[in-house]
Amino acid sequence: GNEIVCYESPRPTAGIHRFVFVLFRQSVRQTIYAPGWRQNFNTKDFSALYNLGDPVAAMFFNCQRESGCE
Structure with missing residues (x-):
């Protein structure tokens, strides 16, 4: 692709x-x-706009900024 x-x-x-x-x-x-x-x-609107149908896979994760990071 x-x-x-x-x-x-x-x-x-x-x-x-x-994410x-x-x-x-x-x-x-x-x-x-x-x-833009x-x-x-x-995601639902994007899928409908391009007629993508249902997802075939998905993955997610969480993240958090460490305190004291600059």
Whole structure:
């Protein structure tokens, strides 16, 4: 496949942050455009926009900034 948006590592400022990776299988070849803004990204709306259907896999993790980090 083609990379649409490059990976950005987590950079939490405070508190625990949840990250989710969702994999979809495209039924047809199509151009998918990178979202203009990543905060509050809505996976369900994105899937509906491109007719992606249900996810085939997902992975999540939590991270938290260590106190005293600069």
